[in-house]
Amino acid sequence: MKITEIRGHHVGFAPSPAIGNARTMIRRRDFLLLEIVTDTGKSGWGEVFSSPDAAAALIRMRYAPLVLGQSPARYRALWEQMAGNLGYDRRGPAMMAISAIDMALCDLAAQDLGVSVAAMLGGALREQVFAYGSGPFIVETRDPFAHYATEVERCLAQGYRAVKPRAGVSPRADGAMLASLRRQVGPEIALMVDINQAYSARAAIASARLMEASDLLWIEEPVEPDDIPGYAAVAAAVTTAVAGGEALASAAAFRDFLVAGTLSILQPDLTVCGGYTGFLRIAALAAAFDLPIMPHVFGTIVNHQAALQIAGLLPARRGGGPASYPYVEVDVSTNPLLALQGAVKPNADGTLDIPDRPGTGLDLTAERLEPWRRESWICR
Numbered sequence: 001m002k003i004t005e006i007r008g009h010h011v012g013f014a015p016s017p018a019i020g021n022a023r024t025m026i027r028r029r030d031f032l033l034l035e036i037v038t039d040t041g042k043s044g045w046g047e048v049f050s051s052p053d054a055a056a057a058l059i060r061m062r063y064a065p066l067v068l069g070q071s072p073a074r075y076r077a078l079w080e081q082m083a084g085n086l087g088y089d090r091r092g093p094a095m096m097a098i099s100a101i102d103m104a105l106c107d108l109a110a111q112d113l114g115v116s117v118a119a120m121l122g123g124a125l126r127e128q129v130f131a132y133g134s135g136p137f138i139v140e141t142r143d144p145f146a147h148y149a150t151e152v153e154r155c156l157a158q159g160y161r162a163v164k165p166r167a168g169v170s171p172r173a174d175g176a177m178l179a180s181l182r183r184q185v186g187p188e189i190a191l192m193v194d195i196n197q198a199y200s201a202r203a204a205i206a207s208a209r210l211m212e213a214s215d216l217l218w219i220e221e222p223v224e225p226d227d228i229p230g231y232a233a234v235a236a237a238v239t240t241a242v243a244g245g246e247a248l249a250s251a252a253a254f255r256d257f258l259v260a261g262t263l264s265i266l267q268p269d270l271t272v273c274g275g276y277t278g279f280l281r282i283a284a285l286a287a288a289f290d291l292p293i294m295p296h297v298f299g300t301i302v303n304h305q306a307a308l309q310i311a312g313l314l315p316a317r318r319g320g321g322p323a324s325y326p327y328v329e330v331d332v333s334t335n336p337l338l339a340l341q342g343a344v345k346p347n348a349d350g351t352l353d354i355p356d357r358p359g360t361g362l363d364l365t366a367e368r369l370e371p372w373r374r375e376s377w378i379c380r
């Protein structure tokens with residue numbers, strides 16, 4: 001099997017109403033979906049959600065010539081070749097470009113073997129993985145949390161047993177919102193909170209202390225994603241686990257955080273950290289520090305399906321919640337690109353099935369992307 005074409009599909013939509021976190025209001029969500037095509041007519045898919053246009057330029061100019069004509073079964077050798085060509089851009093769009101390519105190559109290599117990606121990478125440890133509803137999100141009203149009770153109720157009705165609302169408005173508002181949610185859901189439902197990089201370390205500590213009584217599983221991205229001293233200060237001052245790493249693109253970046261004693265939970269994103277190959281390097285590092293690792297996902301069905309595959313491979317760790325880690329994040333906002341194979345809905349016990357079909361179990365064609373297409377290109 002040889003790679004004959006690399007197709008870039010730039011897709012996106014405008015959430016209406018805009019969804020927000022403590023750092024920003026999201027008015028537009030754009031993605032690069034990368035389709036790598038072979039001489040057997042098979043397609044493998046990858047994704048970039050953070051800097052899709054920059055990553056696309058790097059794929060077209062720098063990485064396509066390395067990959068065209070090659071066999072997807074050489075995904076690991078190709079990863080080393082691409083990563084050896086990062087130049088000065090070691091933790092940014094170049095690694096996102098490599099991420100999308102690695103995701104697509106592994107999808108193709110597994111399809112060619114007739115097995116799932118998890119099976120190709122050594123075999124899944126589980127058939128289901130615990131899911132959590134990522135939301136609700138902040139809205140532009142006087143009380144940014146006013147709709148949270150209703151939306152959390154909707155998540156529980158969909159089957160989620162764990163919910164991660166956005167916080168970071170003010171320590172007092174965070175504390176009151178979480179206390180009210182804990183009263184609403186009772187002791188058995190897991191609650192986590194995402195600050196989305198918004199606070200100073202001092203404010204994050206104040207907020208964490210006011211949320212402590214609400215029994216959170218973790219506080220995510222409390223401060224700037226590269227503020228290692230800030231993370232260390234928060235981790236030392238609060239009892240709740242500190243989670244993060246969705247913005248970190250390499251094992252070296254995670255190494256710096258772990259050596260500084262910052263994170264209790266690692267959350268690499270497959271589309272940022274180098275695809276499956278990059279993720280597994282970070283998973284080895286997590287194992288060396290005996291820390292739980294789970295995928296961050298906030299994108300389309302492509303990253304969602306890939307996250308299920310990688311979650312199948314990660315060791316189980318007890319984090320104090322209703323199920324052992326890893327958990328898989330599911331965006332519960334209105335996201336048509338996540339719903340391309342139908343709405344994602346957990347089983348009654350709050351888990352999602354890990355597909356055991358060839359590749360990632362993705363059933364996607366370029367035609368299905370038409371309503372959201374902004375631009376496309378082909379390298380051959």
Ligand SMILES: [Mg+2]
Nearest residue numbers: 194220221246
């Ligand atoms: Mg997050």
